[in-house]
Amino acid sequence: xxxxxxxxxxxxxxxxxxxxxxxxxxxxxxxxxxxxxxxxxxxxxxxxxxxxxxxxxxxxxxxxxxxxxxxxxxxxxxxxxxxxxxxxxxxxxxxxxxxxxxxxxxxxxxxxxxxxxxxxxxxxxxxxxxxxxxxxxxxxxxxxxxxxxxxxxxxxxxxxxxxxxxxxxxxxxxxxxxxxxxxxxxxxxxxxxxxxxxxxxxxxxxxxxxxxxxxxxxxxxxxxxxxxxxxxx
Numbered sequence: 001x002x003x004x005x006x007x008x009x010x011x012x013x014x015x016x017x018x019x020x021x022x023x024x025x026x027x028x029x030x031x032x033x034x035x036x037x038x039x040x041x042x043x044x045x046x047x048x049x050x051x052x053x054x055x056x057x058x059x060x061x062x063x064x065x066x067x068x069x070x071x072x073x074x075x076x077x078x079x080x081x082x083x084x085x086x087x088x089x090x091x092x093x094x095x096x097x098x099x100x101x102x103x104x105x106x107x108x109x110x111x112x113x114x115x116x117x118x119x120x121x122x123x124x125x126x127x128x129x130x131x132x133x134x135x136x137x138x139x140x141x142x143x144x145x146x147x148x149x150x151x152x153x154x155x156x157x158x159x160x161x162x163x164x165x166x167x168x169x170x171x172x173x174x175x176x177x178x179x180x181x182x183x184x185x186x187x188x189x190x191x192x193x194x195x196x197x198x199x200x201x202x203x204x205x206x207x208x209x210x211x212x213x214x215x216x217x218x219x220x221x222x223x224x225x226x227x228x229x230x231x232x233x
Contacts, residue, residue: 003036003224006213007064008078008153008179008203011040011048015109015129018208022118023048025209027055027063034215036224039064039080043128044094046087047113053084054116064226068153069094069139070131076160077139078179078203080233081148082226090146097132136162140175149233152178154205155193156185163193177233179203199233 009026010017030038038056040049040063049065056063065087066080081087103111103126111124134142136152143150152162152169155178162169169175177199180186189195202217221228 001222001224002218002220003229004034004215005037005201005217005219006030006035006204006206007039007066007080007151007201008041008068009038009206009212010042010068011052012110012112012114013045013048013124013128014042014207015103015111015127016207017042017109019110019112020209021207022114023051023055023116024118026052026212027059027061029209029212031059031061033212035061035213037062037064037229038212039066039078041066041068041078041080043068044070044098044132045124045128046084046091047124049087050084051114051116062224062226064229066148067091067094069134070129070160071136071139072131072133073136073165074131074160075136075162075165076153077136078151078153079139079143079148080151080230081146082230083147086147090143090148093142093146094132094134097134098126098128099130099133101127101130103127136166136170137173140173144174149177149230150175151201151233154179154181156180156182156189163189168193177201181205201233
């Protein structure tokens, strides 16, 4: 079956995420845009994934738990999981390798932990939008061991991408799928890094509600289930 997706969405837990990026607002916007499946991918954490998944179930929208991990090379990697417990297992690893830099909300923005009623239940103390001490290879390996998939994020961007920061995707890196944010830049990226051997997903990297993808990008899967989607990615 053919499903419309957006696998890269930030909540108000990401310091760069708008305060309106609450679980209910995200789910309702995704439903308004007729998406079939989304993923919640805050920086280096998945603490708002459970609330978004609960809201998604209430509206019949499939929500994958995940996170956008920043590697030691300052490369962003989207890690997606079929089950929340697997995402939380990955988060433990990521958090153990995250520098303990106190967040400055006045500079970086608040890092709001929310429940399924959009109520704030806490603030994440340490800055999330910073590099971990995990290498790209480490992140890919840990994501796989935790039962998930690692996708190099926005490889068409001039910063925080594996192509811009490393110059290429290492040929022995076990990834099958890469993310493009701006489809118009695929040809430009292809001149630096051949993409024929990779599947490509087009995600929004939404930090604001209006950035969430329209029903434009589709994935062919055997079923509308988290495990089927992880398998195909």
